């Protein structure tokens with residue numbers, strides 16, 4: 007067995023353009039088991055990133071014992087990444103929550119389901135029946151539950167309680183992906199397909215460290231790079247990531263300057279005539295305005311703003327401007343950075359200008375991060391409406407009201423759904439009095455943690471936390487509900503390229519832990535939510551019942567699931583939505599005919615001004631007569647919300663390592679992964695390190711206007727003036743007495759993109775100082 011800690015990508019299987027990606031089946035079994043020793047295999051896919059790596063779960067003596075990649079699946083053809091291979095061990099961790107906890111005399115004590123749910127229901131009833139009603143409820147969910155769970159939660163929130171205050175941690179993750187696709191194409195929905203890697207002749211990675219974060223997708227790219235006629239590669243990232251090292255051209259831009267770069271590239275493409283005039287005329291609106299805005303970004307100006315050589319800007323323009331089949335991927339280096347939506351839309355502009363959309367190899371991945379982020383968006387558990395409907399479109403609201411048999415006015419639609427950062431602000435100000443947090447750990451993952459802890463700890467706020475472990479967030483809860491997770495419950499979820507997978511229940515959850523679906527259904531039953539005829543609002547019992555109900559909600563919408571059944575998802579490969587009567591095998595690429603989802607009766611948004619976030623009305627939108635054309639959006643570059651100063655002279659950016667997942671509740675409990683990256687660090691450029699007298703391995707204090715942390719120095723891997731800290735490390739496995747702060751989010755700033763409302767985790771100002779020498 008290869009050591010996938012030392013070599014996360016495993017051996018190469020090179021292939022040429024247009025050829026199928028060869029199979030390679032990866033396997034890891036714990037406890038020295040062989041494949042023949044396994045009692046049973048259960049179909050699933052990875053829950054530790056958005057790629058959708060299909061796998062079978064091995065069961066031995068009623069416990070998960072390993073995983074094996076599924077060769078038949080279109081996504082990974084058998085491959086698994088280090089987290090896929092080792093992460094399942096967290097399921098078996100002895101410190102799983104097995105009973106509900108309730109706060110008594112200031113302490114969390116073990117309880118039973120009746121008591122815990124009774125407390126939640128009592129508080130809910132009191133609030134809902136009192137003055138202010140639905141306004142006191144906030145739901146903060148995840149990108150890691152199943153489709154069936156989100157849809158149920160969405161119906162509870164929107165038709166049961168009627169609150170607009172529901173969002174997911176997807177706000178931190180893929181809100182910009184959704185916002186940019188809505189803005190450019192009319193609705194959410196990834197235009198491309200992973201098979202675009204098989205066909206492309208250039209790959210541009212915009213703020214995406216795919217090698218460490220969608221590791222199997224990177225294997226596919228590497229296999230093309232090692233085969234005949236390999237694609238060229240461009241990386242835009244302030245750090246020297248594995249992607250940047252592999253790329254033919256690396257633009258190590260100053261963090262927070264993406265839009266200036268893109269404006270410059272678009273200008274070159276227009277000026278050099280590398281755009282597709284016919285496509286632009288037939289299928290887009292906004293070309294003249296785009297030219298007017300981007301004209302102000304000649305290479306020399308871009309070079310100055312981004313601090314990269316002007317010649318490299320021109321080379322990058324040529325690489326993306328002259329390729330025959332360009333594939334772009336966009337992720338957190340854009341989404342969590344300055345002017346996120348405008349920058350992500352600029353990548354869409356690039357593809358629209360060049361007609362690089364809707365055909366093999368010409369793909370855009372406005373990526374997801376979390377495994378089920380796509381479903382949170384589709385099902386309306388995250389500040390979108392179910393079925394990618396438009397909150398501002400009365401007809402869309404009426405469709406939902408019919409489906410759920412409630413009055414249209416029950417469904418909140420007088421303002422956009424409340425985004426996560428605003429939900430926490432309402433909790434801070436006291437208008438939200440009950441905050442239900444499921445499958446996310448905001449006490450580590452939200453910006454400005456001292457503030458988040460203060461909000462969650464306030465006695466006036468009743469906090470429910472639904473998790474597998476006693477996380478930093480759960481420790482602050484009033485009621486903690488023990489959840490079952492992947493492998494212990496059934497459900498579906500959808501990868502970046504719209505591939506739907508079924509995940510089977512392989513084992514029983516530990517102790518009294520329950521699937522999140524059962525918890526939500528129990529709440530609905532206890533709250534006795536009714537439809538307008540007085541019948542129970544929610545009648546389904548099983549995941550498959552919910553899936554069937556969801557299919558009706560998705561009918562006729564971009565994410566049409568009506569042609570998919572649980573049975574069709576069993577045995578072979580996942581299926582790409584839309585999948586319906588007309589397209590029973592699913593749909594590989596969207597917009598193949600150049601007709602976009604921008605019809606006013608169909609689109610998911612009436613749009614925003616990208617610079618200010620101001621919303622357009624239906625009337626304004628109609629006046630533009632999009633008629634199925636895509637929007638070219640233009641915006642001028644503006645500096646970030648927080649820039650460096652004498653006091654805080656360095657730019658902090660944050661992100662991930664290949665070995666850890668988020669706040670490490672799972673990967674921190676898998677020995678191979680934990681040992682590979684057990685503690686936090688800071689990356690500094692050698693020049694900056696020398697200036698502050700810092701050597702490799704020294705303990706460094708990092709401070710921002712909001713907090714301070716202590717982490718170990720790693721010299722190199724990042725451009726001058728920028729430092730990087732991984733955000734994975736809270737304090738759950740640090741000596742609780744010591745609790746030296748090391749979470750990147752002690753430092754980050756409470757600020758967000760005006761359109762997507764995604765927080766700016768990638769730009770804050772900090773100062774550094776050596777605390778002690780390596781080994782002292």
Ligand SMILES: Nc1nc2c(c(=O)[nH]1)N[C@H]1C(S)=C(S)[C@@H](COP(=O)(O)OP(=O)(O)OC[C@H]3O[C@@H](n4cnc5c(=O)[nH]c(N)nc54)[C@H](O)[C@@H]3O)O[C@H]1N2
Pocket residue numbers: 054055056089179212213214215216218219220242243244245247259260261262263264337338339340343344374375376377659660661662663664665666667668730768
């Ligand atoms: N191993 C691992 N894989 C994961 C996850 C994980 O936690 N661990 N999480 C999953 C999730 S939910 C997500 S969202 C994805 C995230 O996947 P990625 O977006 O690939 O991960 P990040 O490390 O957050 O950010 C990517 C890169 O952005 C760069 N960057 C920072 N600031 C800027 C900037 O201003 N401009 C540009 N161009 N680049 C910048 C960083 O240096 C970093 O290398 O990963 C998914 N996969």
Ligand SMILES: Nc1nc2c(c(=O)[nH]1)N[C@H]1C(S)=C(S)[C@@H](COP(=O)(O)OP(=O)(O)OC[C@H]3O[C@@H](n4cnc5c(=O)[nH]c(N)nc54)[C@H](O)[C@@H]3O)O[C@H]1N2
Pocket residue numbers: 148149150151175176178179180338342375376444445446447448450451452472473474475477489490491492522660661662667668669670671672733750751754767
């Ligand atoms: N500074 C900085 N901060 C960031 C980022 C960054 O790049 N930099 N990235 C942001 C991004 S993109 C993301 S996605 C977030 C991630 O941030 P979080 O969502 O807070 O991170 P996780 O550790 O994945 O938290 C998921 C929680 O759900 C629990 N869980 C897992 N499965 C289940 C289940 O089936 N049911 C239930 N009930 N619970 C379950 C886990 O134990 C864990 O506690 O962090 C964001 N924060």
Ligand SMILES: [Mo]
Pocket residue numbers: 178179180375376
């Ligand atoms: Mo994410």
